[in-house]
Amino acid sequence: MAAEQTSETRLKVYRGSCHCGAYIFDTKLPEAPSVDASECNCSICSRMGAIWKYPLRSEDIKFVKGDLATLTGYSFGNKVITFKFCPKCGISLVAFGYSQLPKEGENREPDFAVNLRAIQQGQGLDIWKMDLGFTDGASLPPAYEPPAYTGPEPKAEVEGGKLYTGSCHCGAVRVAVKTKPLDKTLTALQQGCLWIYPNKEQVEIQGEENLGTYTFGSHAWGKTFCKTCGIPVHNQIQALTDQQLGKLSEDVRNFTLGAAHLKPINIRILNGINTKELNDSRVDGYSKLSTFVEPQP
Numbered sequence: 030m031a032a033e034q035t036s037e038t039r040l041k042v043y044r045g046s047c048h049c050g051a052y053i054f055d056t057k058l059p060e061a062p063s064v065d066a067s068e069c070n071c072s073i074c075s076r077m078g079a080i081w082k083y084p085l086r087s088e089d090i091k092f093v094k095g096d097l098a099t100l101t102g103y104s105f106g107n108k109v110i111t112f113k114f115c116p117k118c119g120i121s122l123v124a125f126g127y128s129q130l131p132k133e134g135e136n137r138e139p140d141f142a143v144n145l146r147a148i149q150q151g152q153g154l155d156i157w158k159m160d161l162g163f164t165d166g167a168s169l170p171p172a173y174e175p176p177a178y179t180g181p182e183p184k185a186e187v188e189g190g191k192l193y194t195g196s197c198h199c200g201a202v203r204v205a206v207k208t209k210p211l212d213k214t215l216t217a218l219q220q221g222c223l224w225i226y227p228n229k230e231q232v233e234i235q236g237e238e239n240l241g242t243y244t245f246g247s248h249a250w251g252k253t254f255c256k257t258c259g260i261p262v263h264n265q266i267q268a269l270t271d272q273q274l275g276k277l278s279e280d281v282r283n284f285t286l287g288a289a290h291l292k293p294i295n296i297r298i299l300n301g302i303n304t305k306e307l308n309d310s311r312v313d314g315y316s317k318l319s320t321f322v323e324p325q326p
């Protein structure tokens with residue numbers, strides 16, 4: 030049955046890229062919506078918000094700009110899987126490794142996976158319309174020990190507030206957030222990241238020097254990510270000069286000035302939160318907010 034399905038599945042070449050356009054690839058996948066992919070709740074996939082399509086062979090992913098070798102790689106634990114992300118914009122593109130290690134003397138190339146969130150829009154692959162599978166990676170040993178936050182508590186007083194701590198995957202960046210309980214009443218904006226919008230005084234970050242920052246468009250919102258493991262951490266609202274502000278449309282300028290006191294956090298990095306239990310809302314920022322043009326070589 031499985032073989033029959035495979036032979037009938039039409040393959041299509043999809044173009045994917047990071048956000049800044051330094052890395053662009055073509056990958057051959059079953060045509061959407063029959064591209065079966067899954068969300069995984071393990072310590073790294075849940076932080077990344079990646080949706081992996083696997084197993085692929087290395088020849089199924091062809092870089093047309095940049096290459097696999099110069100993407101930043103991150104692996105952990107028994108180091109059998111390597112996650113690759115763009116060093117400039119932090120977007121996670123590819124992972125490769127062995128679900129079963131080769132036996133001694135066996136020469137087998139690793140399985141590859143592609144992050145479907147990096148597939149460019151306009152090709153008919155819409156993650157929100159896909160029936161995603163679920164992989165319970167969190168239950169696989171060894172258990173992940175979240176790095177402990179050891180810095181000061183955020184100064185803000187929040188009525189009925191609760192202190193949450195979290196970190197990127199490698200622990201180079203750790204955060205504390207004091208906010209109303211993150212439960213069903215919370216509306217977090219879902220993209221690859223899940224955002225909440227606390228004030229600056231509600232958030233403390235340890236290891237901020239380990240963050241890479243990527244800006245685009247208005248350059249007002251710096252998307253930060255751990256330079257070691259690539260996990261998106263927060264939005265660093267940039268102080269724009271009057272000249273930069275003057276170049277923005279009135280809407281974007283007001284939006285930017287109105288956000289100056291915020292320190293938005295990707296709650297995928299907080300400990301003890303089941304993001305599936307949140308009342309998330311989806312914002313079609315791609316067509317509503319952005320003037321983004323998909324990078325081409």
Ligand SMILES: [Zn+2]
Nearest residue numbers: 047049115118
């Ligand atoms: Zn990039």
Ligand SMILES: [Zn+2]
Nearest residue numbers: 197199255258
């Ligand atoms: Zn890290």
